[in-house]
Amino acid sequence: MSRVDYRGLAALDAVIEYGSFDKAAAALAITQSAVSQRIRMLENSAGELLIVRSQPPAATAAGQRLIAHYRQVQLLEAALTAFPHAGPGAPARPEIAIAINADSAATWLQEAVAPLLATGDCMLHIRLDDQDHTMTMLREGRVFGCVTSETAQVAGTSATPLGAMRYACVASPDFAARHFAGGFTAAAVQHAPTLNFDRKDALQTRFIAQRTGHTGRVPHHSLSSSEGYVRFLEAGYAYGMLPLLQCAALLEAGKLVDLAPGHVLDVPLTWHMWDIQTPFTRTLSDSIITTARRWLLQSQP
Incomplete structure (x- = not known):
């Protein structure tokens, strides 16, 4: 994977976290087809399967590595922004x-x-x-x-x-x-x-x-x-x-x-x-x- 697609990683993480494409779409405020498309593009870029389409979906070993990377990046990015205690538009x-x-x-x-x-x-x-x-x-x-x-x-x-x-x-x-x-x-x-x-x-x-x-x-x-x-x-x-x-x-x-x-x-x-x-x-x-x-x-x- 030459360039990391973080929108695709967010979709991958959400599908595994919530246990379905529907729930992942709701969490990301996008359509289910958009979730599927982002993951397909991520898999094409990675050159391998990242999710086993089971019930619930399961990450492959490669998918697990990408999810781990994504969550680590999320933690590091969160540390860069001081969290204001209140106010509209405040970062999550x-x-x-x-x-x-x-x-x-x-x-x-x-x-x-x-x-x-x-x-x-x-x-x-x-x-x-x-x-x-x-x-x-x-x-x-x-x-x-x-x-x-x-x-x-x-x-x-x-x-x-x-x-x-x-x-x-x-x-x-x-x-x-x-x-x-x-x-x-x-x-x-x-x-x-x-x-x-x-x-x-x-x-x-x-x-x-x-x-x-x-x-x-x-x-x-x-x-x-x-x-x-x-x-x-x-x-x-x-x-x-x-x-x-x-x-x-x-x-x-x-x-x-x-x-x-x-x-x-x-x-x-x-x-x-x-x-x-x-x-x-x-x-x-x-x-x-x-x-x-x-x-x-x-x-x-």
Whole structure:
């Protein structure tokens, strides 16, 4: 591609972001045919397919690289213009997207993003996924940074260890008495229902394998809500893994009990970010690192 077509890149980004050509056209205030034409011209210039016309549309590897480039340029351009707080005709506020696991979002994230959001000069889009999968969004250029359990380096990014989130396997006292009277055993886990956050959630199976040696299927419910997950366990419908940051008070109050006292699962987390230095990205990144290290378990020297 000899010359970058930023109108085409904007159309490409919008189609992937909104999941359809119709919604992309509405977001860009142009017609659907104009969106299609811009992407065709971009593909002709690139000499390869950039979008798989599926439902929803998916970016090819080349398309992902161009989207990453476009979003990085958007961040850099936003840093060149001081954002006036009000007034007609004011430039759009810069936007930053990050990916983070639900447990971090439910515990320390609000404190971490406060310095960025306090002024209202920047719009933050927080996308939730399992800590083992947030890196995918960074690789695809869909987010500026991510909190992940992955350690593999992505070209053009930096990685900073944050610490480990410590999990305990917990349930309500009644549930524990009903299903784990004989302890946390391989026989018990094959009958007692556990609770997964979603289909990607592997914390329960990892802990079960470590503690009991059982690696087969176990009965499970699914609930993709961090707050709802806690309430589900409190109600006695299942057992599951909760961060100690989230359940310490419930354990102390006796509303939940530890099914395997003395045994925990530590999940190291890392902050990965594109090497883009703007006032907004620096504020966000510095605060995420500082806050996470204050709340997460730090390894002893």
